[in-house]
Amino acid sequence: MKTRIQQGTVFHLLGLSILCLVILFYGLGRLPFVGPDEPRYAEVAREMYETGDWITPRIDGIPWFEKPALLYWLAAAGYSALGVSEFAARVGVALTAAAGALLLYFFARRTSSGLNGYLSAATLSTMALWVGFSRGVTSDLPLAVTMELALVGFFWWQLERGDSRATNLGWYVCCLALGLSVLAKGLVGIVLPGAIIGLYLILTRQLLGLLRKPRLLFLGAFIFLLSAATWYGPMFARHGWEFFHEFFIAHHFERYLTDKYRHPQPFFFFFLVVLAGSLPWTAYLVAIATEDGRRWRAILVDPANRLRLFLWLWILIPIIFFSFSASKLPGYILPVFPALALLIGQEVDKENPRWTTWATAIILILAGLAFGWRGGDDLGVSHREAWAIAALVILVAAILLALSYWRDARVATIFLPFGVAVVVVAATHLVYPGLADSESIRDLAEFARNEAKPGERLVFFLNTNQGVNFYATSLPLRDERAEPVTLKHENEFPAFLAERRLDSVLVLSYERWSGGLLGSDRLRTDLLARHARRISCSPGCDWVLLRVRSR
Numbered sequence: 139m140k141t142r143i144q145q146g147t148v149f150h151l152l153g154l155s156i157l158c159l160v161i162l163f164y165g166l167g168r169l170p171f172v173g174p175d176e177p178r179y180a181e182v183a184r185e186m187y188e189t190g191d192w193i194t195p196r197i198d199g200i201p202w203f204e205k206p207a208l209l210y211w212l213a214a215a216g217y218s219a220l221g222v223s224e225f226a227a228r229v230g231v232a233l234t235a236a237a238g239a240l241l242l243y244f245f246a247r248r249t250s251s252g253l254n255g256y257l258s259a260a261t262l263s264t265m266a267l268w269v270g271f272s273r274g275v276t277s278d279l280p281l282a283v284t285m286e287l288a289l290v291g292f293f294w295w296q297l298e299r300g301d302s303r304a305t306n307l308g309w310y311v312c313c314l315a316l317g318l319s320v321l322a323k324g325l326v327g328i329v330l331p332g333a334i335i336g337l338y339l340i341l342t343r344q345l346l347g348l349l350r351k352p353r354l355l356f357l358g359a360f361i362f363l364l365s366a367a368t369w370y371g372p373m374f375a376r377h378g379w380e381f382f383h384e385f386f387i388a389h390h391f392e393r394y395l396t397d398k399y400r401h402p403q404p405f406f407f408f409f410l411v412v413l414a415g416s417l418p419w420t421a422y423l424v425a426i427a428t429e430d431g432r433r434w435r436a437i438l439v440d441p442a443n444r445l446r447l448f449l450w451l452w453i454l455i456p457i458i459f460f461s462f463s464a465s466k467l468p469g470y471i472l473p474v475f476p477a478l479a480l481l482i483g484q485e486v487d488k489e490n491p492r493w494t495t496w497a498t499a500i501i502l503i504l505a506g507l508a509f510g511w512r513g514g515d516d517l518g519v520s521h522r523e524a525w526a527i528a529a530l531v532i533l534v535a536a537i538l539l540a541l542s543y544w545r546d547a548r549v550a551t552i553f554l555p556f557g558v559a560v561v562v563v564a565a566t567h568l569v570y571p572g573l574a575d576s577e578s579i580r581d582l583a584e585f586a587r588n589e590a591k592p593g594e595r596l597v598f599f600l601n602t603n604q605g606v607n608f609y610a611t612s613l614p615l616r617d618e619r620a621e622p623v624t625l626k627h628e629n630e631f632p633a634f635l636a637e638r639r640l641d642s643v644l645v646l647s648y649e650r651w652s653g654g655l656l657g658s659d660r661l662r663t664d665l666l667a668r669h670a671r672r673i674s675c676s677p678g679c680d681w682v683l684l685r686v687r688s689r
Contacts, residue, residue: 145253146252146253146533147247147565149247150243150252150253150255150256151243153256153260153564154239154240154243154256154259154260154263156559157239157260157263157264157528157555157556157559158235158236158239158263159589160255160559160562160563161264161269161272161558161559161562162232162235162236162263162269162272162273163229163232164563164566165187165566165567165570166224166225166228166232166273167223167224167225167226168224168566168570169224169226169489169566169570169573169574169578170574170578170580170605170607170609171224171227171275171578171580171608171609172274172573172577172578172605173274173577173604174604175275175276175412175604175607176274176275176276176608177604177605177607177608178197178202178204178604178607178608178609179205179209179210179213179227179275179276179277179608180213180224180227180275181197181198181607181608181611182195182196182197182202182210183209183210183211183212183213183214183216183217183227183275184213184214184217184222184608185197185198185199186210186211186214186507187214187217187218187222187635190191192207192210192211192214193207193369193372193373193376193568194376195207195210195371196620197607197609197611197616197620198611198612198614198616198620199604200616200618200619200620201377201380201620202619202620203377203380203381203384203385203389204384204389205277205323205324205389206277206320206321206322206323206324206369206370206385206478207321207369208277208280208284208318208321208322208369209230209231209275209276209277209280209322211230212230212231212234212280213226213227213228213230213231213275215230215614216228216229216230218614227275228273228274228275228427229317231271231272231273231275231276231279231280232272232273234279234280234283235263235268235271235272235279236263237283237474238262238282238283238286239259239262240259241283241286241287241290242259242262242286242290242476242479243255243256243257243258243259245290245294245480245500246258246259246274246480246529247294248294248297249293249297249445250484250487251487253487254483254484254487255483256442256480256488257463257482257483257486257551257552258480258482258483258484259479259483260483260552260555261419261478261479261482261483261486262475262476262479263555264418264419264420264478264554264555264558264559265415265416265417265419265475265478266414266415266416266417267283267411267414267415267416267468267471267472267475268415268472268475269558269562270593271469271472276452277322277323277402278323278469278470278472278473279300279325279472280323281322281323281327281472281473282317282472282473282475282476283317283476284316284319284321284322284327285315285319285327285330285331285473286473286476287311287312287315287318288312288313288315288316288319288331288478288510289331289334289448289452289477291308291309291310291311291315291330292308292309292311292312292335293308293313293445293448294308295307295308295309295311295312296308296444306354309354309358310357310358310361311344312335313357313358313359313361313362313365314361314362314365316328316331316332316365317361317362317363317364317365318364318365319331320362320366320370320401321365321366321368321369324385324386324389324390324392325386328362330455330456330459330473331461333455333459334448334451334455334583335450336609337451337455338447338448338451338568340574341438341451342441342444342447349539360685363423366496373385376576384565393463393464393465394463394464394465395464396464396465397464397465399465401465401466401467402464402466403466404464405461405462406461407461407466408457408460408461408466408470408471409457411468411471412453412457412471412474412478415468415471415475416475416478417454417481417501417505418498418501418505418554418558419478419479419482419498420498421493421494421495421497421498421501422482422485422486422494422498423481423482424497425485425493425494426481426482426484426485430446430450430676439449442499446481449477449480449481450472450477452476452477453474453477453478453481455611456470456471456473456474457474458548486548487548488550494547495539495542495547495550495551496539496542498535498538498551498554499535499536499538499539499542500535501541502534503531503535505531506527506528506529506530506531506532506535506564507528507532509523509524509527509528509531510525510527510528510529511524512524513527513528513569517569517572517573517576517673518572518573518575518576518671518672518673519558519568519569519572519573519672520572520672523568523569523572526564526568527561527564527565527568527569530561531561532561534554534555534558534560534561537550537557538550538551538553538554538557543593544561549626555600556684569626572672575669575670575671575672576671576672578605579603579605579606579609579646579669579681580609581669582646582667582669582681582683583605583606583609583610583613584609584610585666585667585683586606586610586644586646586666586667586683587610587613589610589644589666589667589683590613590644591642593640594640594641594642594643594644595613595614595615595640595643596610596613596614596615596622596643596644596645596646597614597615597622597623597624597625597634597643597644597645597646598622598623598624598625598645598647599625599628599645599646599647599651599652599655599684600624600625600626600645600647600648601624601626601647601648601651602621602622602624603646603681604622606622606646607622614643615638615643627654628654628655628658628660628661629658629660631643631658631660631661631686631688632660632661632688635686635687635688636688641687642685642686642687643682643685644666644683644684644685644686645663645683645685645686646681646682646683646684647681647682647684648679648681648682649668649677649680649682650679651679651680652665652682652684655684655686656684659689660688660689661686661687661688661689662686662687662688662689663684663685663686663687664680664682664684664685665683665684666683666685667682667683668680668681668682668683669682669683
């Protein structure tokens with residue numbers, strides 16, 4: 139019996155290893171840094187690595203206090219091991235995502251079975267939102283995994299308390315992980331898991347029992363503070379009020395309470411993100427929510443359902459918390475996905491998963507058709523490449539249906555993660571090139587860096603692209619917050635050049651706005667390069683590089 143269990147564990151871990159290697163690491167460095175965050179975070183990590191100062195985040199030597207250090211340390215460690223590259227910057231986050239999947243496997247194996255652990259971990263590794271954030275330089279994934287470690291450690295400690303031989307290791311792991319969560323993304327790393335654990339203890343009438351253990355609470359608080367203080371202590375010592383105001387007031391309270399950073403969304407936004415981000419497992423999630431909604435009283439009061447209660451608190455508290463935020467981005471809700479995967483793993487592990495496998499196939503077919511129809515316009519992918527991905531997704535759906543019909547739904551569902559892995563491999567070859575053209579200005583930034591005359595700097599006109607932070611770091615003129623200078627009207631340029639005693643300046647602008655510079659009577663403007671983008675707004679939204687002088 140023990141040998142059979144050990145063999146099962148080997149096969150489960152082998153399957154998970156294959157999935158993680160393909161989904162998380164294949165083609166990880168093929169895509170340039172995209173979006174506003176990746177280039178900045180990768181550059182902060184590079185400056186930590188090159189200067190040896192792993193405390194103060196900087197961009198072009200200017201302190202930059204937007205995020206805490208854990209993500210930067212992961213990327214800087216990648217640079218130390220592999221050299222500076224896109225792959226090296228992303229590999230630490232990908233390894234963290236793989237660790238999150240393995241943690242979920244061992245936790246579900248402890249609470250249910252090895253097969254349930256495998257299904258839960260495979261589900262997490264193939265959820266659309268999890269895959270996307272696992273392959274980028276973002277702080278949301280490290281927060282999600284450190285929160286997962288904290289909550290799993292706490293519940294593991296709860297399970298072990300009835301054993302006379304048990305230690306408090308799970309509790310101490312929880313407290314250490316809470317410190318890491320705060321290092322990952324600030325106060326939310328303690329607020330969310332603290333609310334989940336606190337409400338769970340209240341609902342299960344265990345809070346007073348914990349409060350009667352002051353030594354345990356004191357040691358836990360000490361571990362939490364010690365782990366968080368590894369970075370926050372030196373930062374307060376070096377930067378004092380400046381750090382406190384920028385990091386806590388501006389990027390915690392103002393981001394939550396105001397729309398200062400211009401990310402408004404409706405209240406129900408995160409419910410939609412959870413449904414879309416759970417693809418291809420959305421049908422299972424809907425089935426679980428429907429079933430558990432009917433028996434919520436039993437989940438609330440029956441001790442046999444305490445894990446179920448804990449998982450729903452893990453899901454609902456972050457969703458509700460962030461739904462009240464004035465600023466909403468999809469990554470905020472990533473920490474709920476390990477709990478979603480555990481629930482879906484339990485659903486898949488049932489003897490008769492009901493209609494969910496067929497519904498999943500239908501959703502995949504519809505998603506494939508939608509990508510084929512719109513993918514080319516939205517992602518810069520040719521229609522031929524978009525329909526190739528669409529055909530592959532539809533083929534996965536067809537195999538899912540065939541296995542469900544000729545074998546059983548569980549076999550079909552076990553196949554699904556490997557179908558997703560094949561789609562990810564294809565996407566790195568078919569989607570990444572177009573995505574690089576449409577979302578990254580790497581080539582244009584590197585051209586500008588090489589084209590710049592001695593002493594010549596770069597500014598933006600009307601709009602900013604953060605890709606220059608990594609690919610041409612020292613070229614842009616910057617303000618005191620390390621943001622590239624952006625001029626808003628062509629009439630500003632003569633005074634700007636005179637004030638800074640510049641003969642000329644390089645300018646990056648959308649082509650649609652460059653006419654004011656090219657046609658100005660007060661400026662001499664040369665078009666140096668154009669970055670053609672394969673998306674529907676081209677050529678108006680193509681980036682152009684200009685050299686501007688006063689007449």
